[in-house]
Amino acid sequence: MTQHEKQYSLIAAAWVILAFSVIYAPRVSFRTAVRRDARFILPQEASASSSSSFGLAVPVVTPDTSEATGTAEEALPDPEPPVVVPALPYVVEGSSTFAFLRTPNIAELMRRSGDPPHAATDTRIRVPVLMYHHIRPIDGSVSKRELPYTVDPRAFEAQMKTLLADGFEAITPDDLTNAIHGQAVHLPAKPMLVTFDDAYVDQFRFAFPILQRLHLKVTLFIPSGLFGRMGHFSTQQLALMDATGLITVAAHSRLHPDLRHIPLARAWSEIQGSRQDLQALTGQPVHDFAYPYGSRNSKIVDLVKRAGFTDGFGVRWGSLHVPEDLFYLRRIQIFNNENLVPVLEAYLTNRVHVSN
Numbered sequence: 001m002t003q004h005e006k007q008y009s010l011i012a013a014a015w016v017i018l019a020f021s022v023i024y025a026p027r028v029s030f031r032t033a034v035r036r037d038a039r040f041i042l043p044q045e046a047s048a049s050s051s052s053s054f055g056l057a058v059p060v061v062t063p064d065t066s067e068a069t070g071t072a073e074e075a076l077p078d079p080e081p082p083v084v085v086p087a088l089p090y091v092v093e094g095s096s097t098f099a100f101l102r103t104p105n106i107a108e109l110m111r112r113s114g115d116p117p118h119a120a121t122d123t124r125i126r127v128p129v130l131m132y133h134h135i136r137p138i139d140g141s142v143s144k145r146e147l148p149y150t151v152d153p154r155a156f157e158a159q160m161k162t163l164l165a166d167g168f169e170a171i172t173p174d175d176l177t178n179a180i181h182g183q184a185v186h187l188p189a190k191p192m193l194v195t196f197d198d199a200y201v202d203q204f205r206f207a208f209p210i211l212q213r214l215h216l217k218v219t220l221f222i223p224s225g226l227f228g229r230m231g232h233f234s235t236q237q238l239a240l241m242d243a244t245g246l247i248t249v250a251a252h253s254r255l256h257p258d259l260r261h262i263p264l265a266r267a268w269s270e271i272q273g274s275r276q277d278l279q280a281l282t283g284q285p286v287h288d289f290a291y292p293y294g295s296r297n298s299k300i301v302d303l304v305k306r307a308g309f310t311d312g313f314g315v316r317w318g319s320l321h322v323p324e325d326l327f328y329l330r331r332i333q334i335f336n337n338e339n340l341v342p343v344l345e346a347y348l349t350n351r352v353h354v355s356n
């Protein structure tokens, strides 16, 4: 080969590499992005969005009156290997100031709630059940779809600290269901139940250190087939959290399908199987279930009861808990930067309805 021929073949090879990377690289990363984004789609996301007074696009959720509207989309098991999380403690910077917590429009929040107005004689159980998904720094890596379901760790810590300072006390699902059954349970004057869905690894990485510092009890609704898969915490990480005694392990199916849109036999395996998986793993009874996407119908509710669960949590807004709703308990989706003290106090007393 002459010197010229060598140069030509080098240039030709460079063009081939360049052409390949231009044509294929974006497809590969797009596929990865689509697969990541396609994981969990909550029913609220299908609703129209409106910009809120607290800076996020907040989905408008109409209080549910019949069945939850779920999407037919299912979360398929991810082939990716487990995410390795560095064992670094997350340091919350600037957590001495809560200045960035904003008070949302309480009247608007109460309108979103399906709770009836509170009369002075009404002694029914009112407990705000807080629903969180992702706890991670809000930066460019948070997709538009994840944003309404993501709370920054600093905001989360500030929310919890301000609630505790205001006298709110975390309770367990057992405390709540016992109170609903009218058993002799003395709920604190300002009870709250803090729940995390979907077993995201960011909950372990960012929320768990905060929970430990504040010694706060929380409930994790875990899809038992997703441990260690991309974006989810592992069984070892669950064991670390469970060892603190702060965690109630609760079921959220195995693979997070919309239970109404799969054959009943598979729904049974998702429901009962998730309870068996988690009990085998923790050696503790698991009583509490949350419907993926909040999606259920009477057949699904029957399966949840038959599997031995004592309650079922949904995504209907509100804080009023009555025995008829034990298998579709209300929760309140929490957004980033919300000052929860006025929000939860309004839910406890429903005073906005009274004063308006």
Ligand SMILES: [Zn+2]
Binding pocket: 040, 197, 198, 252, 256, 291, 292, 293
């Ligand atoms: Zn979920």
